Amino acid sequence: MSLTPLSVSAGSVATRRFFLVGYLPTYAGIWFLLALVWAGAPGEGLDPSRAWRTMTRLGAGEIMLTALAVILTAVVTAPLQLSLVRLLEGSWPRWLGVGLGVRWQRVRKRRMAEAALLPQDEEPTPAAVQRAGAADARLRRCFPAADHLLRPTALGNVLTAMEDTAGRMYGMDAVVAWPRLYPVLGAAARAVVDDRRDNLDTSARLTVMGFVVAVASAVLLMRSGWWALLALLPLLVSLVAYAGAVRAALAYAEAVHMAFDLHRFDLLRAxxxxxxxxxxxxxxxxxxxxxxxxxxxxxxxxxxxxxxxxxxxxxxxxxxx
Structure with a gap:
């Protein structure tokens, strides 16, 4: 069997992942900061037209150097991707409010559990049963069953629930079984898993990059009057990206469950x-x-x-x- 198609496929997948996860968020963040500097930051007033004139007059060498800086930054920070996801899961020092975050997540879990209960004082209607069933499904997808596993963020709880339940009905511990199951996945299942993991990692990188750029922008615009409100733009991107990361994590968890359902016997054969x-x-x-x-x-x-x-x-x- 020729290995060429497999090599091309693997290379294209790796290139797509690098572009989405590493290059694109880094590119957007660096250019936003450069635009502020070209517009006159730090300073008392900004001139957007000045930034535009500077960008349109960039030479080929300057564009290549900027692109090289973006690529190098993306490559150097690529090994930190898992750490970025862990950070968004809530792997913080306790003095940053881990306990407070866990208490809030416990409140969210309790409210969701209450929504999953059927009314006791009257005969439940089909609509009430459907609502309770949907709430119970959300509860199992969004939170681990045991309270001691709760994390201080919504993203952390979704991923912890996945690790706690994926493959459990078959006697498998997802944390130790997944690194062995993933290499034996079929092409279709692996494509789904990889696509959803890329979406999760892209959203996580955008979340962190947006927050870092927001802080850097606030520093650059401290003396720029109302222009300081521009720092809210990357912060808004960060918040939206985090919401997207939570939804991407739900989709990724579904794909991991599917992989255990369909390919656990492939692991036994391997x-x-x-x-x-x-x-x-x-x-x-x-x-x-x-x-x-x-x-x-x-x-x-x-x-x-x-x-x-x-x-x-x-x-x-x-x-x-």
Whole structure:
């Protein structure tokens, strides 16, 4: 089989992700700050026409240097993407108000749980049942079941709920199973997962970039009178992007659940393990595997080897741990 199509496909996916997640938010932020500087910031008055004249008179070399600066900034900050998402999840020092954020999220969870209850004093109507069912579905998607897992932000709770529930009905711990399941996903499932993860990461990067640019703009415009209100524009972008990140996280969580539903047996085949006979056997086997991956707990595994035609040639018991 030729590897060329796979290489081209992987390269195009990586290029698209870099453009959306790294380059585009960085490009927008740097050019906004440059426009303020070209307009006269920091200073007492801004002249937007001056900024426009400066941009239209840029030479090829200046444009190339600016593009290079944007690309370098995007490349250097790319390894920080996971840290940015963790920051938006609520991985802050306690003195920044983690406890206060968790208490607010507990209030939100309680209100959503109350909306999921059916009225006790009268016969529920079909509409009431439907509303309660929808509220219960939102509750399970937006919050982890256990209160001790609550995070101080909405984004953190959506992603924690995903980690807590994805694959759980099959006995899998998503945190340890996902790095092993993802490589065996089919092309269609991986495309859905990657697309939704890219949307999440793009929104997260825009959120952080918008906030950083808003702070930098406020500093540049401190002596510019009413022009200081321009700092609200990147702040508004940050707020809208965060709302988009929460919705993107919900879509990403749905894709991860789908991946466990459809491809968990592909993981067993990749591990050379036989398929379970029923749901109970599957749950016990998956729990043993996750214990092995998470804690190194010894377990007895019966491998199933296959010949070139894909037919099982027998099983061999092995002890791991």
């Amino acid at each position: 591990l050379r393990l036989p398929g379970p006979s029923d749901m109970e056997a599957e749950t016990k086997a998956n729990e043993a595997l996750c214990d092995l991956w998470r804690q190194g707990i010894a377990t007895s595994l019966a491998y199933e080897h296959r010949d070139q035609d894909g037919e099982a040639t027998g099983t061999t018991a092995r002890q791991h741990g």
